[in-house]
Amino acid sequence: xxxxxxxxxxxxxxxxxxxxVLRAISFNVRKGEFIGLVGPNGSGKTTxxxxxxxxxxxxxxxxxxxxxxxxxxLKELAKIFxxxxxxxxxxxxxxxxxxxxxxGRTPHMxxxxxxxxxxxxxxxxxxxxxxxxxxxxxxVNELSxxxxxxxxxxxxxxxxxxIVLIDEPTAHLDLKHxxxxxxxxxxxxxxxxxIVAALHDLNLALAYCDRILVLNEGKVFAFGKPNExxxxxxxxxxxxxxxxILMDKELDRMLIVPxx
Ligand code: ADP
Numbered sequence: 721x722x723x724x725x726x727x728x729x730x731x732x733x734x735x736x737x738x739x740x741v742l743r744a745i746s747f748n749v750r751k752g753e754f755i756g757l758v759g760p761n762g763s764g765k766t767t768x769x770x771x772x773x774x775x776x777x778x779x780x781x782x783x784x785x786x787x788x789x790x791x792x793x794l795k796e797l798a799k800i801f802x803x804x805x806x807x808x809x810x811x812x813x814x815x816x817x818x819x820x821x822x823x824g825r826t827p828h829m830x831x832x833x834x835x836x837x838x839x840x841x842x843x844x845x846x847x848x849x850x851x852x853x854x855x856x857x858x859x860v861n862e863l864s865x866x867x868x869x870x871x872x873x874x875x876x877x878x879x880x881x882x883i884v885l886i887d888e889p890t891a892h893l894d895l896k897h898x899x900x901x902x903x904x905x906x907x908x909x910x911x912x913x914x915i916v917a918a919l920h921d922l923n924l925a926l927a928y929c930d931r932i933l934v935l936n937e938g939k940v941f942a943f944g945k946p947n948e949x950x951x952x953x954x955x956x957x958x959x960x961x962x963x964x965i966l967m968d969k970e971l972d973r974m975l976i977v978p979x980x
Contacts, residue, residue: 725750728783729748729782730780730781734776741764741767745939747940755933756946757919757933757935759934763935764935772885798881800883801883802875802883802885804884816856817855817856818857822878824843824846824879866897869889883913883916884908887917902928903928922950923976931943931949932950961980
């Protein structure tokens with residue numbers, strides 16, 4: 721991570737049909753930073769991710785590398801951001817895993833698929849990273865939820881965007897794959913990829929994120945280093961849950977334990 725700001729958000733607000741669900745949100749993200757977006761259900765995490773990549777059109781200002789997001793074309797935005805939804809199936813479902821992940825190359829492709837050797841290499845590398853290479857010929861709608869989640873993430877990596885916005889990366893994953901994916905995201909951020917991930921598990925946020933943004937009722941409640949932000953007082957106020965925070969000396973890491 722360096723000090724260069726890649727996303728700068730100023731007074732972002734958004735509403736669907738009713739009242740504002742995001743209110744005057746301001747924060748910035750440095751290049752190569754791994755940001756965890758946390759907060760209770762309905763606090764606005766998914767909406768904020770969608771606003772950042774302009775799937776939704778908020779009020780307020782978003783700058784990407786110093787330029788207003790409004791000045792980028794959709795094709796340029798598709799090269800800057802890849803968004804991994806927690807809801808939608810990856811692709812149409814009735815196509816192969818390989819073709820679904822290859823669709824991530826669309827913003828880059830200059831010729832026909834069989835002329836794009838480099839694109840194929842990127843797809844194969846993404847499949848390997850997410851351990852879905854053994855599933856290449858399977859139909860996506862025949863996969864388990866966890867396998868589908870890994871296909872979604874592989875497609876996002878194949879897109880080779882500079883910023884990955886990812887909603888609940890560990891949803892549906894078993895313990896091994898949760899850790900594997902968080903470690904992989906951390907390593908990718910160290911090599912320069914900027915990541916903003918909505919997370920439910922505060923211990924994963926503590927272990928892997930550089931900074932966390934706590935959303936509550938559509939507002940920024942706190943933003944900073946995980947071990948400075950996540951206090952038992954904050955968790956009780958934002959989540960309404962009593963916890964104990966333990967320090968694991970061996971791991972040199974805080975652990976949040978519910979005590980209710
Ligand atoms: P989170 O991701 O933190 O659970 P969301 O961003 O999904 O929160 O939701 C924030 C608020 O916006 C919630 O009150 C939710 O009901 C509302 N909301 C989300 N999506 C829609 C939508 N498509 N139409 C109307 N309201 C929505």
